[in-house]
Amino acid sequence: QVQLVASGGGLVQPGGSLRLSCATSRTIFKNNRMGWYRQATGKQRELVATITTGGITDYADSVKGRFTISRDNANNSVILQMNSLKPEDTAVYYCSADLRAATYWGQGTQVTVSS
Numbered sequence: 001q002v003q004l005v006a007s008g009g010g011l012v013q014p015g016g017s018l019r020l021s022c023a024t025s026r027t028i029f030k031n032n033r034m035g036w037y038r039q040a041t042g043k044q045r046e047l048v049a050t051i052t053t054g055g056i057t058d059y060a061d062s063v064k065g066r067f068t069i070s071r072d073n074a075n076n077s078v079i080l081q082m083n084s085l086k087p088e089d090t091a092v093y094y095c096s097a098d099l100r101a102a103t104y105w106g107q108g109t110q111v112t113v114s115s
């Protein structure tokens with residue numbers, strides 16, 4: 001079983017910041033591309049950011065310059081630092097792991113951006 005435990009979501013005002021983290025096993029963390037997806041109510045799941053085992057990152061155009069994905073090697077965790085948050089960022093955010101056969105997602109954490 002692939003364990004992906006996301007945390008750090010919450011309610012913030014527009015322009016605020018949140019830091020999400022995703023804890024997984026060392027084997028999953030070290031051997032696979034990791035990432036974050038999000039799904040807003042009534043919409044499809046969309047890619048937010050990915051990071052390879054070598055630290056190469058990729059971002060959706062909608063979050064470039066505002067979000068940063070990184071690896072916390074000491075804790076086998078993937079971090080998503082979200083700054084300058086907008087109401088349209090409101091969604092459930094899911095941590096992901098790209099394995100050889102398929103992509104897996106965790107339970108997710110709710111992010112709500114509202115005044």
